[in-house]
Amino acid sequence: xxxxxxxxxxxxxxxxxxxxxxxxxxxxxxxxxxxxxxxxxxxxxxxxxxxxxxxxxxxxxxxxxxxxxxxxxxxxxxxxxxxxxxxxxxxxxxxxxxxxxxxxxxxxxxxxxxxxxxxxxxxxxxxxxxxxxxxxxxxxxxxxxxxxxxxxxxxxxxxxxxxxxxxxxxxxxxxxxxxxxxxxxxxxxxxxxxxxxxxxxxxxxxxxxxxxxxxxxxxxxxxxxxxxxxxxxxxxxxxxxxxxxxxxxxxxxxxxxxxxxxxxxxxxxxxxxxxxxxxxxxxxxxxxxxxxxxxxxxxxxxxxxxxxxxxxxxxxxxxxxxxxxxxxxxxxxxxxxxxxxxxxxxxxxxxxxxxxxxxxxxxxxxxxxxxxxxxxxxxxxxxx
Ligand SMILES: *Cc1c(COP(=O)(O)O)cnc(C)c1O
Numbered sequence: 001x002x003x004x005x006x007x008x009x010x011x012x013x014x015x016x017x018x019x020x021x022x023x024x025x026x027x028x029x030x031x032x033x034x035x036x037x038x039x040x041x042x043x044x045x046x047x048x049x050x051x052x053x054x055x056x057x058x059x060x061x062x063x064x065x066x067x068x069x070x071x072x073x074x075x076x077x078x079x080x081x082x083x084x085x086x087x088x089x090x091x092x093x094x095x096x097x098x099x100x101x102x103x104x105x106x107x108x109x110x111x112x113x114x115x116x117x118x119x120x121x122x123x124x125x126x127x128x129x130x131x132x133x134x135x136x137x138x139x140x141x142x143x144x145x146x147x148x149x150x151x152x153x154x155x156x157x158x159x160x161x162x163x164x165x166x167x168x169x170x171x172x173x174x175x176x177x178x179x180x181x182x183x184x185x186x187x188x189x190x191x192x193x194x195x196x197x198x199x200x201x202x203x204x205x206x207x208x209x210x211x212x213x214x215x216x217x218x219x220x221x222x223x224x225x226x227x228x229x230x231x232x233x234x235x236x237x238x239x240x241x242x243x244x245x246x247x248x249x250x251x252x253x254x255x256x257x258x259x260x261x262x263x264x265x266x267x268x269x270x271x272x273x274x275x276x277x278x279x280x281x282x283x284x285x286x287x288x289x290x291x292x293x294x295x296x297x298x299x300x301x302x303x304x305x306x307x308x309x310x311x312x313x314x315x316x317x318x319x320x321x322x323x324x325x326x327x328x329x330x331x332x333x334x335x336x337x338x339x340x341x342x343x344x345x346x347x348x349x350x351x352x353x354x355x356x357x358x359x360x361x362x363x364x365x366x367x368x369x370x371x372x373x374x375x376x377x378x379x380x381x382x383x384x
Contacts, residue, residue, distance in 0.1 A: 001313070001363070003314075003315065004314045004351050004356070004360055004363070004364070005315045005351065005353065006289065006315045006317060006349060006350075006351055006352065007188040007189075007288065007289060007351075007352055008187070008188070008353045009187045009192045009194075010253070010354050010355035012245045012246050013245070015241070015242045018241040018244055018245050019238060019241050021034075021241065022237050022238050023238070028236070028238060029236040029238065030235075030236050030237070031236075031237060032237030032240070034237045034238075034240040034241040034243075035053050035234075035236075035237050035240040037240070037244060038053055038235075038240040038241075038247070039053050039198070042183065042247065043200070045247065045250065046165070046174070046200055047172065047176045048176055048200040048201065048202065049201075049204070050200065050201045050202070050203070050204050050206070050207040051199065051200050051207065052211050053196065053198055053234065053235035053240055054196065054197045054198060054234065054235055055196060055197070055232070055234060055235055056184065056195055056233075057160075057162045057183060057184025057186065057189075057196075057198075058088065058089060059197060059214070059231070060182035060183070060184075061085065061132075061158070062089045062093060062233075063199050063210040063213060063214060063231075063233060064158050064180045064182060064210075065089055065092075065093040065095065065129075065158070066093060066209075066210070067180075067201075067207075067209045067210050068129065068130055068179075068206070069129070070094070070095050070129050070130070071094070071095075071129075072094035072095065073095070073096070074095040074096065074129035075095065075096050075097075075128040075129065076095045076096070076098070076128055076130050076131075077097075077099075077128045077130075077335070078090060078097050078100065078132040078323065079099070079100055079102070079108060079109040079132065079133055079136070079160075080099035080100060080101055080102070080322040080324045080340050081101075081102045081107060081134070081319070081320055081322050081323075081340040082134040082136065082160065082320055083162070083320055084323065084326065084328070085162070085184075086134055087323045088328075097323070097329060098128065098332065098335065099323050099329070099332060100131075100334075100335045100336065101335065101336030101337050101338065101339050101340050102339045102343060103142070103339065104278075104339055105278060105281075106136075106139060106140075106141060106142055106278070106280040107277055107343060108133065108134065108136050108140070109133050109141050111141075111142045111149065112145070113336040114131065114146060114335075115145060115149035118149050118150070127154075129156065130155065130156040130157065131155055131157050132159075132160055133146060133157065133158070133160065133177075133178070135163060135164030135167060135174050136320075137287075137291055137349070138163050138164050138166075138167055138190070138257070138285045138286030138288030138289070139277070139279065139280065139286075140164060140168070140174050140285075141159075141177075144170070156179045156180070157177065157178040157179050157180075158178050159174075159175060159177050159180070159181035160182055161182065161183055162182060162184035162186075162189065162197075163184075163286070163288045163289075164288065165189070165191065165250065165286070166190060166250050166253070166286045167254075167283070167284060167286045168283070168284045169283050169284075175200055176200075179202050179203075180199065180201045180202070181199075183198040184196075185197060185198070185243055190250070190253055190254070190286055190288055190354070191243065191249070191250055191253065192243075192246060193235065193239040193240065193242045193243040194239060196235045196239050196240075213233075214230070214231055214232075214234050215232075215234055216230040216231070217229065217230025218230070252354075253286075253354040256354040257286055257287040257354055258285070260287065260290060260352055260354075260356060260361060261276075261352070263361060263365075264276070264290045264292070264350060264365070267369075268292065268365065268368060268369075272298055273294055273295030273298030274292055274293070274295075274298075275293050276290070276291070276292050276293075277290075277291040277347075289352045291319055291347055291348065291349050291350075292347070292350065293346045293347050294346055294348065296345070302345075302348050304371065305348065305368055305371060308367055308368070308371035309364065309367055309368070312363070314351060314364055316348055316349060316350055316351065317348065318344060318347060318348055319343050319344050320344070322341065324337075325341070350364060
């Protein structure tokens with residue numbers, strides 16, 4: 001069997017029709033009608049009024065930080081348990097990342113801790129320019145208390161929903177909670193354009209500014225006039241066509257990933273020392289990746305299981321290494337602590353792509369179960 005990946009791209013079926021249309025229309029790059037339509041369609045799905053399609057989710061994050069006026073010396077508070085892109089963009093903007101620990105109920109930013117720390121920062125007279133929440137592994141952060149705390153202090157909320165397109169929190173879609181939000185259409189995400197992203201915002205002025213910065217910041221003049229340094233961050237019309245085909249297939253993909261998650265829970269949830277990432281109250285996760293925690297005292301432990309899966313040519317990985325533990329962010333402040341460290345030490349992510357077959361998922365489950373038996377037999381031999 002071919003190598004089984006964590007979250008490979010899956011075709012929806014009509015990508016080629018839309019691509020052919022894009023090519024036939026002559027709108028190849030950079031912009032065109034598919035970009036406009038893709039932006040409108042994503043706005044509708046996510047219930048946000050304004051959007052800009054970008055070359056990546058990381059570019060969208062960078063633009064989000066730029067358009068809110070981030071300047072060097074500003075603090076941006078970021079969930080520590082995330083993919084590095086969430087924190088890298090803070091550095092691109094010249095700001096200082098401060099990391100916030102997770103809550104066990106959601107694995108996302110701890111709302112109580114965030115509120116306390118914002119109160120303390122207000123008393124010191126040094127509030128962050130923005131807070132970046134992450135909807136981890138497809139599950140929304142606990143937005144009611146987070147929004148309450150941010151509003152009380154007038155702090156802008158940026159929602160990194162790269163992993164959560166299609167999720168809901170209390171009936172509202174992921175991507176609709178921040179003043180600004182970003183999505184990713186990277187190859188491993190729930191829908192893909194091969195590479196791409198989207199910036200969403202409540203204010204039209206933010207998207208207008210982002211569009212200007214993302215197209216090399218050209219001022220209206222016959223010659224090329226630049227008042228500020230711009231970027232080349234737009235999505236091509238061809239890739240937007242692919243994205244529209246993928247987006248139309250979103251709800252099936254979410255259902256499929258949730259079914260994969262349910263199968264893992266059923267097959268492995270009762271194993272001693274095992275538990276799965278909890279689904280918080282009022283939340284419907286996309287289950288972008290199914291994640292479990294394995295007690296280090298059980299045999300096989302997390303790393304032994306990852307070894308066995310690798311030997312079977314199955315890609316599985318530890319949970320994201322928190323940003324406060326990354327050498328690239330050495331010396332940055334951490335608010336709270338201990339939860340994300342523990343999730344990283346015990347957590348693993350299992351193959352969860354919406355295109356995974358029943359047989360492939362059974363192989364993952366069998367490999368995990370068999371590694372247990374092998375170790376039990378070895379233990380018996382040693383005991384004799
Ligand atoms: C994938 C991802 C990104 C970055 O998206 P790209 O499109 O790959 O640049 C940002 N944040 C999180 C949480 C992600 O998982």
